[in-house]
Amino acid sequence: MDFFPLLNSIRIALISTIAVFFLGIFFAYHISRANKVIKGFLDVFLTLPLVLPPTVVGYLIIRILGPNHPIGIFFQDLFGIKLVMVWWSAIFATVIISFPLMYRTVRGAFEAFDETLAYSGQTLGLSNTFIFWRIRMPYCRQGILAGTVLAFARALGEFGATIMIAGYIPGNTATIATTVYQYWRINNDEMALRWVIINIAISAVVLLAVNMLEKRNLTIRTKNAV
Amino acid sequence: MALVVDIKKTLPNFNLEVAFEATREKMALLGTSGSGKSMTLKCIAGIEKPAAGKIVLDGQILFDSNKGIDLPPQKRQVGYLFQQYALFPNMTVEENIACGTRQMGWIKRQKAVAAMVERMKLGGQEKKRPAELSGGQQQRVALARILINNPKLLMLDEPFSALDSHLRWQLELELIEVLESYGGTSLLVSHKQDEVYRLSDSVCVLNDGYAERKKPVRDLFEAPSTLSECLILGLKNISRARAIDDYTVDAIDWGARLSTNNVVPTCISHVVVKEDDLVFANGVVSNNITCMINQVIDDVTSTVVMLTTPGGGNGDSRLQIRVPKTYGASLNRSERLRLHIAPSKVMLVSQAK
Numbered sequence: 001m002d003f004f005p006l007l008n009s010i011r012i013a014l015i016s017t018i019a020v021f022f023l024g025i026f027f028a029y030h031i032s033r034a035n036k037v038i039k040g041f042l043d044v045f046l047t048l049p050l051v052l053p054p055t056v057v058g059y060l061i062i063r064i065l066g067p068n069h070p071i072g073i074f075f076q077d078l079f080g081i082k083l084v085m086v087w088w089s090a091i092f093a094t095v096i097i098s099f100p101l102m103y104r105t106v107r108g109a110f111e112a113f114d115e116t117l118a119y120s121g122q123t124l125g126l127s128n129t130f131i132f133w134r135i136r137m138p139y140c141r142q143g144i145l146a147g148t149v150l151a152f153a154r155a156l157g158e159f160g161a162t163i164m165i166a167g168y169i170p171g172n173t174a175t176i177a178t179t180v181y182q183y184w185r186i187n188n189d190e191m192a193l194r195w196v197i198i199n200i201a202i203s204a205v206v207l208l209a210v211n212m213l214e215k216r217n218l219t220i221r222t223k224n225a226v
Numbered sequence: 227m228a229l230v231v232d233i234k235k236t237l238p239n240f241n242l243e244v245a246f247e248a249t250r251e252k253m254a255l256l257g258t259s260g261s262g263k264s265m266t267l268k269c270i271a272g273i274e275k276p277a278a279g280k281i282v283l284d285g286q287i288l289f290d291s292n293k294g295i296d297l298p299p300q301k302r303q304v305g306y307l308f309q310q311y312a313l314f315p316n317m318t319v320e321e322n323i324a325c326g327t328r329q330m331g332w333i334k335r336q337k338a339v340a341a342m343v344e345r346m347k348l349g350g351q352e353k354k355r356p357a358e359l360s361g362g363q364q365q366r367v368a369l370a371r372i373l374i375n376n377p378k379l380l381m382l383d384e385p386f387s388a389l390d391s392h393l394r395w396q397l398e399l400e401l402i403e404v405l406e407s408y409g410g411t412s413l414l415v416s417h418k419q420d421e422v423y424r425l426s427d428s429v430c431v432l433n434d435g436y437a438e439r440k441k442p443v444r445d446l447f448e449a450p451s452t453l454s455e456c457l458i459l460g461l462k463n464i465s466r467a468r469a470i471d472d473y474t475v476d477a478i479d480w481g482a483r484l485s486t487n488n489v490v491p492t493c494i495s496h497v498v499v500k501e502d503d504l505v506f507a508n509g510v511v512s513n514n515i516t517c518m519i520n521q522v523i524d525d526v527t528s529t530v531v532m533l534t535t536p537g538g539g540n541g542d543s544r545l546q547i548r549v550p551k552t553y554g555a556s557l558n559r560s561e562r563l564r565l566h567i568a569p570s571k572v573m574l575v576s577q578a579k
Contacts, residue, residue, distance in 0.1 A: 119273045122299035122310035124326050124371060138316040 004171050006198060008087060012175065016094035022153045023095075024102030025144065032110045050100035050200040054093075054160025061092055063163055078152040084165050087173045093161035098151040105150060109143020145212045153206040157199070227410050229379055233269055233289075240435035242276070252405055254414040254422040255438070256458055257432030263415040266432070267359035267381050270413075271314060284378050290415035305377035309384050311368040313356035319343075319367050320352040326374040328532045338374055344371045362394065362400065369404055379407075380412040386421070400427070402559050419459050431455045453577045456498045462546045463504060465496040467574075475574070480545070481537025482515045487570040495577040503571035504547045507564035513572075517545055519561045522554060529554025533563065 028048060031039055047091040049057050065083040075081050083089060113132040114134055137144075166173040168182050177198050183192035194220045228249045235242040240562045241264045246253075246513070255263045264554050268274040270281055272288065275296060281289040283304065313322055324340055327335045343352060346366040356364055365385070372380065379579050385401060386394045402425065404536055422429055422443065429446050431438040433454035450456045458463060465479035477484055477497050484497065507514050517533035531554065533545040549557070 114310050114312070116310065116312045117314060119268075119271075119299070119359055120306065120308055121314075121325070122273065123271050123302070123304060123306040124327060125303075125375070127300065127302045135316070 003169075005174045005176045005195065008173070009156055009175040009177070012087070012090045012094055013152050015088075015151040016091050016098060016155040017093075017148060018121075019095050020099050020102045020155075021148055023099060024147060024151070028106035028110055032107050046103055047100045049096050049102075054097060054158065054162075055164060057097060058093060058161030058164035061096065061161060065089075065092065077179050079099050085167050085169070085173065088167065090158065090167040090173065090175065094155035094158045097158055097161060098154040101154055102147040102151040103111050106140070106144055109140040109147075112143070113139050128169045134189070137175050146210055149168030149206060149210045149213065153203060153210070156202065156206070228282075228284060229270075229413070230280070230282040231266075231270060233266075233276035233281065235265065235269065235274075235276045235278075237262075237265065237435065242269075242435040244432070244435075244437040246430050246437060246440040248411050248428070248440070249414070250409070250411055252414065252426045253426055254416060254423045254426035254443070255432050255437070255534075256416060256419060256429050256446075258395055258417050258458065261432040262435040262437075263417075263432055264383055265269065266437075267415055270303050270379070270381065272297060282320060293522070298340060303375070303378045305372035305380045307365075307368055307372060307380070307382045307385060311356075311364050312474065313364060314366055314486055317354055318353050318355060319348060319359070322356070322367055323370045324372060326371040327440050342374045344369045354434040355392050361389060362397055365397055366400070368393070371400075373404075373408065376410075378410065380408055380410060382414045384416055385414075387417075393557065396434050398424070419447075431458050433458070449573060450498070451575060453575055456496075456573075456575055461500065463501065463542070464575075465497050465500045467494055469494050473569075475572070477515070478516045480535045482513075482535075484513050484567060484572050485569045486572045488572075488574060488575060490574055493576040494574050496575045498575050499571060500573075500575040501547055501566060501570050504565045505567075507566040510566050513567050513569060515545070515565045515567070517563050517565055519557055519559055519563065520544065522557050522559070524551070524554070527551070529557075531557060533565075 026040075031042055031046075034042070062084060063069055064071055066084065067076060067084065072083050075083055083092075105167075117135055118131050119140070121135055122128070125137075157177060158175075159181070162175060163178050163181070166178075168174055168178045170179075170182075174182075176195055180192050180195045180199070183189075183195065227249065230247050232245040233242065236485070239388075240262060242265055242268050244262070255266060257440065265274060265371050269276045270288070272320065275535075276289065276291070278291045279289070280287065283302070287293070287295050288302050288304075314325065317325070320339055320343070323339050324335055327338055328407055330338060343349060346369065348363065348366055348370065351359060351363060353548060354365065359367065365569070366527060380517075381509070382401075386397060397422070414422065414426055428440055429443050429444070430440045431454055438452055438455060444565050446455060450459055450461070453464070465477040467478060468476045468478050469492065472489050473486050475484050475486060475490055475494065475497055476482075501548065504515075515535060517535050519531060520534050521530075521532040523530040525548075528548045529551050531547050531549055533547070535545060547565070
């Protein structure tokens with residue numbers, strides 16, 4: 001059996017998650033400290049991909065990166081690269097769509113941090129760097145991990161925007177989701193079912209990981225309420 | 227360990243204006259919630275910044291708005307025990323206590339932590355996380371972490387407010403021992419006057435951000451001099467007053483003229499009487515107040531009697547006394563009583579800042 005879709009889906013999800021990991025933490029940290037106006041506006045803007053249909057997001061991305069549009073033309077002319085219809089085009093889609101999950105989860109973790117812990121560290125003489133890495137980050141660690149896992153799961157399961165940007169080219173841009181769609185279209189039930197089961201298995205493992213992390217996070221939080 | 231504080235800060239609900247000095251004593255800030263007590267501690271610790279003023283500890287200037295000095299909290303050597311202790315949840319007891327040791331070398335640190343664990347009776351708990359400890363153990367770890375480096379000042383922010391009464395008493399007894407052995411200047415913040423009475427030598431009453439003059443604890447309880455001090459002590463029998471001569475006042479709300487033993491100050495605004503000092507007249511004719519019973523309330527060990535003073539200027543004015551339960555059972559609404567106050571027990575109070 002050709003396992004290309006599996007490998008392709010996983011590499012897209014991994015690369016996408018690494019990008020979203022850093023982007024998510026960066027924005028979550030700075031926006032949680034921003035003033036109300038900036039916070040409100042940016043929050044809506046950055047969360048939008050979560051509530052838009054993936055096909056809408058896909059359409060918007062094509063309008064910016066497509067071969068008939070400014071940025072697409074720029075890259076075509078200058079570097080000879082096509083931004084769409086290659087395997088890594090899907091990464092644009094997965095990053096934009098999974099970013100809100102990481103961002104919101106991590107921001108929640110940062111805002112749930114009890115600032116008194118930082119104050120107490122300061123009065124004890126601990127440096128601000130020590131407080132950030134040894135007290136603030138560990139406290140938010142569960143939230144960061146949970147956000148990462150959620151983003152990975154979402155990237156793995158992306159379909160709507162992916163099929164528009166990267167299309168379905170067997171051995172080149174095919175992912176698990178687009179492969180199932182294709183097998184369904186040509187009435188190959190047996191193959192479709194195989195991929196469905198593979199996808200369910202991976203998703204189940206990912207969700208299990210999220211649940212375990214959430215539970216540990218909750219226990220630490222409630223035990224702290226003296 | 228002399229502490230000098232003189233700060234001002236404008237806040238949404240009130241204006242903070244606190245000034246006092248304390249030397250090697252157990253001092254308290256007594257006030258209701260929202261009166262600025264925690265904000266004062268945060269300013270002293272360097273977590274918040276006053277708008278103007280100065281804070282000096284042991285000769286070292288921590289903050290001075292005129293000279294542009296504002297030391298970061300790390301350099302102030304002020305111990306701050308937070309209300310919820312703020313123990314670091316991801317570290318063990320040992321690691322938490324070790325956080326208090328700043329520049330010590332590794333060997334010295336291990337020794338200091340071990341000695342502190344011993345002193346605070348935390349033996350056997352070293353590897354546990356804060357979530358696994360009892361309330362008392364958590365307080366001891368929090369104190370250990372602070373005391374391990376001999377801070378110049380120890381501040382305690384309402385140390386018992388989140389606890390039930392049994393645990394509260396136990397922890398209070400432990401804290402008394404800790405304060406005795408610490409021996410430096412300590413600043414306790416509380417809204418409970420009985421705690422302040424037991425745990426401190428001197429006190430400043432805080433009201434809406436304004437700190438009254440610091441005075442010995444006994445003086446505050448025996449002879450409060452301002453209206454806000456009376457209110458924080460829970461005194462209920464208060465009447466507006468006007469001076470008639472050096473030893474007589476007109477208690478306007480009670481409709482009574484009262485002789486006093488103490489000279490009546492010109493700025494007098496109210497008279498106050500403790501519940502216990504309001505007695506039945508029984509034949510005495512001077513310093514009496516005529517009252518009518520409004521409510522009789524059965525309490526745990528006595529009976530509370532609420533009275534109105536028909537002869538007084540303020541229809542809402544109430545007096546409150548306590549009587550033995552057996553006597554209380556025989557009292558009825560609308561009965562008239564005459565109460566007497568001995569001249570030595572009439573407390574004269576001014577509202578002036």
